[in-house]
Amino acid sequence: MDLREKNLELTKQSLKDSFTRDILVIQTIHSVDELSSIINKLVANMRERYGYFAPSLSREEDVQKFIESIFKEKQDDLGVVFRKEDLESIQELAHELNNVRALQKKQEIYLENLMKELCPKLLETAGTHIGARLIDLAGSLKHLAEIPSSTIQVLGAERALFRHLKTGAKAPKFGVIFAHSSISGAEEKGKAARRIAGKISIAVKQDYFSQ
Amino acid sequence: MSVQATKYSGIFEVWKGSKKLLLTKNLTPGRSFFREYLFQDNEEYREWDPKRSKIAAAVVKKINILGLREGDKVLYLGAAHGYTASFVSDIVKEKGFVYCLDFAPRVVRDLYFVCEERKNMAPLLADASKPELYKSRIEMVDIIVQDIAQKLQVEILFKNLQFLKPRGYILLSVKARSIDVTRKPAQLFKEVEEKLLTKLKVLDKKDLSPLEKDHMLFVCQGK
Numbered sequence A: 001m002d003l004r005e006k007n008l009e010l011t012k013q014s015l016k017d018s019f020t021r022d023i024l025v026i027q028t029i030h031s032v033d034e035l036s037s038i039i040n041k042l043v044a045n046m047r048e049r050y051g052y053f054a055p056s057l058s059r060e061e062d063v064q065k066f067i068e069s070i071f072k073e074k075q076d077d078l079g080v081v082f083r084k085e086d087l088e089s090i091q092e093l094a095h096e097l098n099n100v101r102a103l104q105k106k107q108e109i110y111l112e113n114l115m116k117e118l119c120p121k122l123l124e125t126a127g128t129h130i131g132a133r134l135i136d137l138a139g140s141l142k143h144l145a146e147i148p149s150s151t152i153q154v155l156g157a158e159r160a161l162f163r164h165l166k167t168g169a170k171a172p173k174f175g176v177i178f179a180h181s182s183i184s185g186a187e188e189k190g191k192a193a194r195r196i197a198g199k200i201s202i203a204v205k206q207d208y209f210s211q
Numbered sequence B: 001m002s003v004q005a006t007k008y009s010g011i012f013e014v015w016k017g018s019k020k021l022l023l024t025k026n027l028t029p030g031r032s033f034f035r036e037y038l039f040q041d042n043e044e045y046r047e048w049d050p051k052r053s054k055i056a057a058a059v060v061k062k063i064n065i066l067g068l069r070e071g072d073k074v075l076y077l078g079a080a081h082g083y084t085a086s087f088v089s090d091i092v093k094e095k096g097f098v099y100c101l102d103f104a105p106r107v108v109r110d111l112y113f114v115c116e117e118r119k120n121m122a123p124l125l126a127d128a129s130k131p132e133l134y135k136s137r138i139e140m141v142d143i144i145v146q147d148i149a150q151k152l153q154v155e156i157l158f159k160n161l162q163f164l165k166p167r168g169y170i171l172l173s174v175k176a177r178s179i180d181v182t183r184k185p186a187q188l189f190k191e192v193e194e195k196l197l198t199k200l201k202v203l204d205k206k207d208l209s210p211l212e213k214d215h216m217l218f219v220c221q222g223k
């Protein structure tokens, strides 16, 4: 075998060997985020369209209630008459939107199951979304287990961190962990962020090194 | 307008409207791998975009010498998807060879497909800072290209000099930000050059801005 063939063969094998299941966590949180963006865009578009027929119902903030209202076909005071086919067409969209929302739920459940298997402690301390985002930002579960908790604290705030290093602007207090319930509610957010990052750091180390 | 040779071996140019394009002769006629523009003039050429490739950027900025010639064996550290490596493969042609190394599996997957179709390229999924792990998979080369955007770039290059033939060339691309985001690029480049000079001759260097911000390409030669 010449060197080229040998390298093609070895690379094929090492590519396969390099796969770890945390890659699926990263890819699935990407899918969930894409679905969110699709859902948000479609909802905005449908509010706009349905708003000619039922302007006040289109302002309903609860998405589920808004979608349901589309099937009730209740024309507003301020609304214009829609033909049967006008209503049917937007209902068709609403129907598919419901399917996409259900699909997103299923993807989230799958993601949660993956994390139960790979990083149960991280899942417990950070939750599905923040946990998965941290793995994504770190690049792998392994890397997340290796970086210090002060880095975990600002993962997702790279731009602010860069500005801080370059111009001496204030250092960011938190990245994606900001969405954690015990930070957004806390009085001293910086302190809370440091504490949560510490807990997450211990959890992910336990997960990774117990494998 | 027709294709003109440049002073660099295997690199051509052509005017398209008011723009000058860089080209190489396509080693795999009919095939493009990165949606690059294919240009016909008796033979087929591929457009080489200086915004996507630091070596092409150095050509646009008229670097004195590249050292790349037909028939060269090349070790390419940090080949990524193989964009620049594929043009290097065009330049060294059938008799040359490009060992394309990168440690990121996702990009090597793309690189694999390019190497599968180009008979003078081979992929290696490996860490450039651990040459003992791929020693047995390559041969002595005429030129080392390194583009790895890492803090210890020069140290990594030095570890790979064992694969360079006497008086072989080195094309080293240095990204200031990868070394230290807080310090002035000019100062960092000076330090890199001083380190290089301890083991190598520096034949030329080009700041690649505005094509690549805060990047410097060094052309060196083994002593």
Ligand SMILES: C[S@@+](CC[C@H](N)C(=O)[O-])C[C@H]1O[C@@H](n2cnc3c(N)ncnc32)[C@H](O)[C@@H]1O
Pocket: B052, B053, B054, B077, B078, B079, B080, B081, B082, B083, B084, B085, B101, B102, B103, B104, B107, B126, B127, B128, B129, B147, B148, B149, B150
């Ligand atoms: C700027 S990209 C290279 C782009 C490529 N040279 C081109 O022009 O098409 C840098 C690459 O270096 C790789 N890299 C960084 N450190 C490395 C190392 N120690 N060993 C191997 N590859 C490395 C990264 O995975 C990345 O793909």
